[in-house]
Amino acid sequence: MVRVTGNFQSESPIHPKALALLESAFEAGWADPKKLGQASAKAALLRNEAIESIASHLKIHPSQIETFGDPALGHHLSLTALMQERSQLVHSAIDRSEIFAIAQSARTTVLPVNHDGNILGTHSPSPHSVLALQIANGETGVIQKCDEIIEDVQPELIALDATVSGFQVELPRRWNTALFSSASWEGPAGVGILAIADRSVWRNPLPHISAARTGLSAYLPLLLASALALEERVSMAREEELRRRQLTTAIRSELSKIADCDIAGNLATSLPHITSASFMYCNGEEIIRSLAMDGFSVDSGSACTSENLEPSHVLAAMQVLTHGNVRITVHSGTTHDEVMGLLRSLSSTVIRMRA
Amino acid sequence: MKEIDARGLLCPLPIINLGKAMSQCESGDELLLHSDDPATQSDLNAWSRMTGNTVNPITATSFLIVKK
The missing domain is CATH 3.40.640.10 (Type I PLP-dependent aspartate aminotransferase-like (Major domain))
Structure with missing residues (x-):
């Protein structure tokens, strides 16, 4: 496999x-x-x-x-x-x-x-x-x-x-x-x-x-x-916009099925390739390390992942949960299988961390 | 009133400790959280919105929580 x-x-x-x-x-x-x-x-x-x-x-x-x-x-x-x-x-x-x-x-x-x-x-x-x-x-x-x-x-x-x-x-x-x-x-x-x-x-x-x-x-x-x-x-702008929006729609839909997940902003009024989501009672750094073990690289706006240990001022200003945050960016080469693999890894990581 | 002293603990531990304590509270119970982590105040706003519990800041580092 x-x-x-x-x-x-x-x-x-x-x-x-x-x-x-x-x-x-x-x-x-x-x-x-x-x-x-x-x-x-x-x-x-x-x-x-x-x-x-x-x-x-x-x-x-x-x-x-x-x-x-x-x-x-x-x-x-x-x-x-x-x-x-x-x-x-x-x-x-x-x-x-x-x-x-x-x-x-x-x-x-x-x-x-x-x-x-x-x-x-x-x-x-x-x-x-x-x-x-x-x-x-x-x-x-x-x-x-x-x-x-x-x-x-x-x-x-x-x-x-x-x-x-x-x-x-x-x-x-x-x-x-x-x-x-x-x-x-x-x-x-x-x-x-x-x-x-x-x-x-x-x-x-x-x-x-x-x-x-x-x-x-x-x-x-x-x-x-x-x-x-x-x-x-x-x-390729029109095709790529559509492709990215479909992948990001799938990402947001799957993330919203995870309990206590706080997704920032609305996709309808956002760029089609960025998703920021925070998981209550989870540690952002630990999520990133766990995903990396499965081969997936993501960013985070959580305080524990920043150099000065300050949370993202963007998430704080929007009153979005700043801990347990991951930022997922879809690129030109990103495939549906990669997205599904990431979501499976993320979901199991969050469940494990909350157990 | 139950108190949680999370001073010196970094994000997300203050909110995790709060969540554990709240799971043992009844509706209307009050709880005092002390936390000097810079992320706590903004996180409590989001936590309140998501859980329905009420957060009343007492000082910059102390928060009165009321279970919904």
């Missing part, structure tokens, strides 16, 4: 076609596109083609795009770049820790969320407010009604975080910066993409001398692989 195993952690392998491209990309794209010379000219051509392709799939203009090597740096390039001393930062209680870190040095308003993870806007606009708005949450998959939140908050400027939603959710009507991560469409993890709608309100927050907008760039071979991965994912 073949043992079924599977990866359900948030990180996914790079798209197979992007992986196949990488070797030739390293051969063709090693030169600095900004320099003179034949190899550099060729690299510049490849770079421009990649950016045009990415821009068209993300429905933004190529001239708005900046690329860089570390998506985590992107939160400064996206949000800090819009802020001034007088700015009031508005962000949600379920935003990324990077946003909370930026908020430590600003006047801040934190928007609460309801039990479904929907951000509750406020009708008290500040004349110099900058709204940091995560389009979809990475822990729960919950997609925000961005246009409504922007209408409620009436911010002066808006920094969108599309690092989880990627191309899957359209940008709202109004925005000033939008941050993407190549990993969200199975491209290489080390590629960040920033769209700047209007340069007049964007100020480079990093030390700089050059007049270039950021002076940063993603490593060209990785950018080429990212562009191809995006192209492939977009071409």
Whole structure:
């Protein structure tokens, strides 16, 4: 009998076609596109083609795009770049820790969320407010009604975080910066993409001398692989969305049969590949270790699995059980057998731990 | 009134100990939980919603629980 195993952690392998491209990309794209010379000219051509392709799939203009090597740096390039001393930062209680870190040095308003993870806007606009708005949450998959939140908050400027939603959710009507991560469409993890709608309100927050907008760039071979991965994912978007939603529906249905299981958010208003579920009276770390023994990898937002022993602020803000939590991510290669194998292992683990 | 001293215990032990104690309580019984684990307060909100038991915070680390 073949043992079924599977990866359900948030990180996914790079798209197979992007992986196949990488070797030739390293051969063709090693030169600095900004320099003179034949190899550099060729690299510049490849770079421009990649950016045009990415821009068209993300429905933004190529001239708005900046690329860089570390998506985590992107939160400064996206949000800090819009802020001034007088700015009031508005962000949600379920935003990324990077946003909370930026908020430590600003006047801040934190928007609460309801039990479904929907951000509750406020009708008290500040004349110099900058709204940091995560389009979809990475822990729960919950997609925000961005246009409504922007209408409620009436911010002066808006920094969108599309690092989880990627191309899957359209940008709202109004925005000033939008941050993407190549990993969200199975491209290489080390590629960040920033769209700047209007340069007049964007100020480079990093030390700089050059007049270039950021002076940063993603490593060209990785950018080429990212562009191809995006192209492939977009071409299969409808089928893949349906497939993932069916698998996640099965996951949620089976989990709801386990007693005292608290599932975060509604699938109808969430990305189709993420499920966060907590099991009362169970230890998150022990669940993860038990699943790993059976060959299944999952994430957890429980305190016992975090470095600082703090529970997930996202689950706490939604008033979802934070202990005994597992986060299941369905990927392009995830099969029905893998999902069923994971659910069997998870169910028996929970029963054993509660005995 | 029954008391559970879960101070110094990390998540999920305070809630597990609470659950065990509640299983021996009758409807309307009160129980005092002491816990300084940072996850306890938010977890008690979810636990209350899921079990129907009432949670009244007395201090940041003490909670009066009433069995439904």
